[in-house]
Amino acid sequence: MRETAAITAARLVASLCRLTRLGGGTTLPGRVAAMLWPGLIPGLSARLAGGVVLISGTNGKTTTARSLAGILDAAGISVVHNRAGANLLSGIATALAAHASRRGQTRADVGLFEVDEATLPAAVEATRPRVVVLLNLFRDQLDRYGEIDLVAERWRHALAALPPESALAYNADDPMVADLCRAREGRVLAFGLEDVPRSDTRTLEHAADARYCYRCGRPYEYSLITLGHMGHYRCPGCGAARTAPQVRAREVRLHGADGGAAAIVHDGAQIPVATVLPGLYNIYDVTAAAAAGLALGIAPEAVARGIAATAPAFGRGERVGLEGRDALMLLAKNPAGFNEVLRTVLLAEAAPVVLIAINDLIADGRDISWLWDVDFEMLAERARAVVTTGLRAEDMALRLKYAGLETGRMSVERDGERALAAARQLLREGERLYILPTYTAMLHLREILARRGAVRGFWKD
């Protein structure tokens, strides 16, 4: 009775949200339903025959979940998935309620949920997942979560609460994540990159978070840096080091804005994968999705097919039309992510035209200090023109000035509509615009583009 009422209410609220354009209705229905039936998430999760997969980490949650959805689809497994990225408990409840019959029967085999880093302990408790995927821990929105060590502490609790029969897939290249996961017994599938493209020589970035050993405080030594503070690390003090992961991506190749490829090695088998998702960070996401797929017992052939079929999530490498020109939208939420996005743009283009949109709403993080941890110098050196927009357009312009971009190559348009028009004007025949927005700036620009019919609503995507 209570279950039926909750699920019916969730459906009703979801329809109302869309009718009244209150947004995508990706969290409110679940919140209402959970009020009527507090046991909604545990109850519906337990009815999923194939179990629940939780995916958490600072960067790559949405794309990893999409890639895993692609893999499950290729294997003929149906999923319930918080696709629109609503990754608090309310978003999980909304997705579960939407996929249940009025009597509370689920119509999916597997629950696939990306989970906000701070919500992970509660989500583990509520869903008792079959697989947990831990991607990375980067500096992000410290005003909301306090400090990164606090997030690590929450994850420690989440792992302690994980049922012993659950599988854990974690990033072996992230020292902080690996340190949390190393002691885990039972089924563990660590994943990592064995190499990066030769053109892509890297040094430790200013944004790097875990440069000091978590056990003894000495700086790590790296034989390979892949992304941010991740790579093949070793502490010269206590000897704590990356251990060889079970799922390894080798022969990593990047094709500018057009995607990448790698050979994923597991258990003696080699799975060649190719993706349209651009950038090294997406190679990590795809490898993580493969590890999760393998943990669920999916055949390597379906893993490769699923990855190849996965299209970018909204705003994450999404291609949009802009009055006769192409634009590529690359979400950039934090220093590590932004640096990767800049590298991807500069790999694709010698002198790019770029629109940077910075907001400081709660979902973006109200503190925009992190802009000074991004290595915009590499963009300032080569950009043909940059337009800045968003609630913090002026802050972004100031950052670019100190990165060495002259005022002649830069303009400020706080209004999104006018910024898109200004950027469009700059584009020559055959040139593509690179749009680099923070989260809410991305939603705002997509809304403008959706009105013109250039993109779909994010909840339909």
Next chain:
Amino acid sequence: MELRICHLYPDLLNLYGDRGNVMTLIRRAQWRGIRALVLEARLGDPVDPRAGDLFFIGGGEDRQQRLAAPDLREVKGTALREAAQDGAAILAVCGGYQLLGRYYRPAEGPDLEGLGLLDLHTVHPGPGARRLIGNIVVRESGTGRILVGFENHGGRTYLGPGARPIGTAVVGFGNNGQDRGEGAVWRSVYGTYLHGPLLPKNPWLADELIASALRRRYGQVELAPLPDVEEHAAAVAAAARAGARGLTWPGTRNPEAAA
């Protein structure tokens, strides 16, 4: 002329884009034809009090602060005290600011002894206490000049008679959320909770630090003015975003119009 900057714990205390401050000092020197030299002093590195004229200390999380505090006292303390007495400029933000005081009493565990260069102490009221987080706008005492930034701290800082606040929080919490004071000054030593990239949007403070540092080495120095159009536009936009209304901006050519 040469501006000698000494960046303390650049890899340990570098939370929230603190390096933006050093970048700003370098650029603003270079734009005036002044060479800028940055020395980095990490854990264990001794400091020569004459090698640098402008010392910068950023913020860190509790773990990093516990690593830095004994090093600051025992390895670098004497040199920093000597440099400060001698007129060197020091800027310490957030965690670094707390470390310049007499002690920091954390939410749990023993007190952390500071350098005692600024007459102040900091108390964390307990694990359940709310952090003081948000945009902040400060009016400098005396001159009325404006500082804009972002604060995020659990500790509450209380000044003794030997230090005075930089100014008054017009928006935000400041030192302790009670007396509206923000930051502390003694000679050319500045401590503040405006964390991360404080100097880019507040070029007058950057220039004051540069001028103090150059005076120590070269005697009387006049800094050529810079146009600062983007700096003021960003400061005015940030103050508006913080909700500050009707501010006057002394010493700038009507920046409100520029916005």
